[in-house]
Amino acid sequence: MTKRTSAKYKLDRRMGENIWGRPKSPVNRREYGPGQHGQRRKGKLSDFGTQLRAKQKLKGHYGDLTEKQFRRIYSEAERVKGDTGENLIGLLERRLDAVVYRAKFVPTVFAARQFVNHGHVTVNGQRVNIPSYRVKEGDVVAIRDKSRQLAIVLEAVGLPERDVPDYIEADHSKMTATFVRTPALGDVPYAVQMEPNLVVEYYAKN
Missing domain, CATH: 3.10.290.10 (RNA-binding S4 domain)
Structure with a gap:
């Protein structure tokens, strides 16, 4: 298995969701996280944990962008008039690699x-x-x-x-x-629910 493929599947396992809707995702067979303690880590997430996961899921969906790249796009979404979460989705979907994939x-x-x-x-x-x-x-x-x-x-x-x-x-x-x-959140065919509002909350507090 290539490094890229294993990283992609690890992301799915870490999130406990098949974030691209791929039929070969390991989450289709087991929904717990990777590693020997993966099955024990199903505790209730705090508000911070929920917001962090929403950010990691959205960041991961676009090819696991670096934190610096993602933060820069978020800052731009914040500066544009309108709903920051919707603006963030619009900017991510306008990336050339996202258009080629879609x-x-x-x-x-x-x-x-x-x-x-x-x-x-x-x-x-x-x-x-x-x-x-x-x-x-x-x-x-x-x-x-x-x-x-x-x-x-x-x-x-x-x-x-x-x-x-x-x-x-x-x-x-x-x-x-x-x-x-430029699409709104409801137009984008995500395989799982994305919550950009939680990403906005995450950055507002951190």
Whole structure:
């Protein structure tokens, strides 16, 4: 098993939830945490613990971002007018790696980051290799011609377990995706419940 895959499954086990809805997640078989004491750690979480878990779950869903990256996005969400939790979701979904994942060009968000890093993606015809690049409404994300027949892409397009959300218009015959609009929390097809309001509470106290 690759290091990346084992890290992904460890995250699921730590959260006790299948945060990407993947059929192979170990949580589908056992819901306790990793390690020899995993089964004993099912105590009631404090308010702080609940908020921390909400933050770790959201951070983990987008490829286990570093605390510094996540905090920076949160600070930006706080500065924009409107609901901070909704703004946070909108900013996370505008990341290029998130758009590539949502458009079903790759099977996982971890693969999306690597895919963008390796220069397989263009935005409005320009090659972009920065996973955190922020897509704007109306931007067209495409897979470069020479990358369209990669096994990882063909596998992802055929995956039955998730659909492309309606804020992205994907054309798998042309391998393009248009970012139509910034989604609200209710628009994002999370496999588990995300609670950005608890993330806001966490940062308000810490």
